[in-house]
Amino acid sequence: MKKIFTLALIFAATTLFAAIPAAEKIALIRLYKNTNGAQWTHKWDLKKPETQWYGILIKNNQVVSIDLSNNNLNGTLPVELGNLTGLVKLNLFKNNITGPIPARIGQLQNLQVLNLSFNKLDGNIPTSIGQLSQLQSLEMYMNRLNGNIPTEIGNLSRLQTLSLYNNDLEGELPATLYAMTSLKVLLLSSNKLNGRLSPDMANLASLENLSLFENKFDGQVPLGLEKLKNLRELNISYNKFNGLVSSKLAQLDTLHMTMVNEQGVAMALKTEKDNTAIADED
Numbered sequence: 001m002k003k004i005f006t007l008a009l010i011f012a013a014t015t016l017f018a019a020i021p022a023a024e025k026i027a028l029i030r031l032y033k034n035t036n037g038a039q040w041t042h043k044w045d046l047k048k049p050e051t052q053w054y055g056i057l058i059k060n061n062q063v064v065s066i067d068l069s070n071n072n073l074n075g076t077l078p079v080e081l082g083n084l085t086g087l088v089k090l091n092l093f094k095n096n097i098t099g100p101i102p103a104r105i106g107q108l109q110n111l112q113v114l115n116l117s118f119n120k121l122d123g124n125i126p127t128s129i130g131q132l133s134q135l136q137s138l139e140m141y142m143n144r145l146n147g148n149i150p151t152e153i154g155n156l157s158r159l160q161t162l163s164l165y166n167n168d169l170e171g172e173l174p175a176t177l178y179a180m181t182s183l184k185v186l187l188l189s190s191n192k193l194n195g196r197l198s199p200d201m202a203n204l205a206s207l208e209n210l211s212l213f214e215n216k217f218d219g220q221v222p223l224g225l226e227k228l229k230n231l232r233e234l235n236i237s238y239n240k241f242n243g244l245v246s247s248k249l250a251q252l253d254t255l256h257m258t259m260v261n262e263q264g265v266a267m268a269l270k271t272e273k274d275n276t277a278i279a280d281e282d
Contacts, residue, residue: 019051024063027080028056035073035097042071062086069093082107094118106131115139117163122146130155137161141187145169151176158182165189165211178203189213189235202227209233221245244272
């Protein structure tokens with residue numbers, strides 16, 4: 001009760017000087033309290049206007065950017081984050097944030113950059129992530145996220161970077177992902193993803209960097225990967241792909257298409273110099 005009363009006093013004392021709506025101020029204060037703000041590397045003085053709070057950018061009386069990366073945040077993300085509807089950038093990279101990603105994050109429909117990487121977040125990626133129609137960069141790597149990559153992620157038609165490596169994600173890639181033609185970077189390595197890659201990989205025409213390293217994908221390496229003219233970096237080794245690959249793809253792959261067979265032995269896929277000899281997937 002004492003903590004709630006103290007929070008109310010702090011809020012009341014600062015309301016007269018607020019440059020943002022009350023709901024947004026509540027969201028910021030809840031974030032501070034939930035993540036042990038008193039122990040942050042760069043703390044907030046809640047008695048000062050929020051325009052002076054570290055990592056906060058305000059424009060037109062709305063919070064448009066929060067950058068608290070590498071700032072020793074310890075705790076969980078509050079559901080009140082959904083109040084920050086003007087937010088364009090949320091960067092909480094490299095902290096000690098635990099618990100799930102609040103579903104109300106889908107209310108941040110102006111968000112263009114979301115980085116929750118290098119924390120200890122767990123649970124599923126909320127399906128509401130698909131509501132972030134302006135999102136261009138989504139990075140949540142090096143957490144403890146599990147479950148499937150939600151189908152709704154395919155709604156992010158402007159997304160250029162999707163980085164979810166080093167989690168516990170499982171299941172097949174959603175078919176909607178293959179329609180994300182704006183994707184330039186797709187990093188899904190070191191998860192538990194499985195199944196076959198669709199020939200529709202060839203639709204990802206903007207792709208420059210693809211990493212599926214250390215998962216459980218199987219079947220033939222899609223010949224359509226060779227149609228990705230912008231692809232500069234590739235690592236799909238340490239999966240269970242089989243069959244033949246072209247020497248061009250084998251050379252592009254960082255580990256030259258080294259796969260793990262049913263016995264757990266690492267073996268390089270056989271290459272076929274004349275890729276017309278590879279069976280057409282269509």
